[in-house]
Amino acid sequence: MKIAFRASPKPGAQRALHELSSRYGQAAVAEADFIVTLGGDGTALEALHEALAMPAKPVFAMRTDSSTGILCNSLRTHGLIERLQAASRVQLPVLQAEIEQAGGRSRVLFAINEIVLERQVFQQARLKVAVHGKGVPTSIKGDGLVLTTPIGSTGYNRAHDGPLLPLGSSLLALTGIGIRRPSVWSPIPLSDRDILDVEVIDAAHRPVQIRTVFETIPNICRARLFRSPDRTVTLLLGREAQSRLCTPFGRQC
Structure with missing residues (x-):
């Protein structure tokens, strides 16, 4: 071995x-x-x-x-x-973002816990947000958005009053950061089969960056975020670690 x-x-x-x-x-x-x-x-x-x-x-x-x-x-x-x-094998979903930067450059990044879109300057970001193929886009103004997986929902997402997603569920959460408009904004639960499209409005004067734990890409114009259809990672857990992992989710293992 x-x-x-x-x-x-x-x-x-x-x-x-x-x-x-x-x-x-x-x-x-x-x-x-x-x-x-x-x-x-x-x-x-x-x-x-x-x-x-x-x-x-x-x-x-x-x-x-x-x-x-x-x-x-x-x-x-x-x-x-x-x-x-x-050890037990736990398959963790992976988030994927297909990004277009100012100037037309395309990038792809991956994340296991969360992807964050956030303003780069003092001015708040203006974003047009839509779930691909569902309803009409929503225009928001604020500091940004967090898209998280269940394993990531206990961290940065919770710090912004996002929902705690059931561990092992087929859900994602879209949580706002300092959303000023619309004033009735609240976190949105999504299926992990949903595709989220985000367009930055007035990107030249209100620039937005996208980041994961390990990578930051500045000056984005638009992004498509979704659960990667062909990527997962495997975490190995002993019985004690399984119990600890389930505790924040209110589950017994």
């Missing part, structure tokens, strides 16, 4: 990396059967993004003492092979 270890730069994670790689070896990600991370949710998300191009590559995250996160298993340096074999 080949394992690729990824660790945060914190001393505790680096010590665990040295011990585990000495015991189990260190494989290149492309050749590994598993990616094992040492740190917190940030390190786990980095590995999951790395695995986007390798959908069969599962990620087993272990949390060091100085880190926090609900995606991680407890850190133990012994019995790793048995833990990997016994």
Whole structure:
């Protein structure tokens, strides 16, 4: 069994990396059967993004003492092979954004927890928002929007009063950031089969950027956001981690 270890730069994670790689070896990600991370949710998300191009590559995250996160298993340096074999596989959906920037350049980005559209300058953004093939577009004015998956709904989305999505559900949530108009705006639950079209109004004077945890693309004119139809990532969870992950969602595992 080949394992690729990824660790945060914190001393505790680096010590665990040295011990585990000495015991189990260190494989290149492309050749590994598993990616094992040492740190917190940030390190786990980095590995999951790395695995986007390798959908069969599962990620087993272990949390060091100085880190926090609900995606991680407890850190133990012994019995790793048995833990990997016994862990449950959780398939996480991936968000995709097809973006057109000012000047006509096209970009594509992916996210596991959320995609954020937000103003770049002091002036609030003006956006025209539509669910593709459903109803008429809505024009809004505010600081931006957040599109989130169930696994991401406990974080930035909740900080802006977005809904907590049931874990494992076929839902996404569209949550506003500082929406001034319309004043009756409220978060919108979407099917994960819906396609969201966003156009930036007056982009030259009210520029908008789009970002994920790891990438920011400025000066966008329009974007199409949806659940990627052909990409998922696999997170490995032991029983303790499953229970911890379900706790914020009010579920028993």
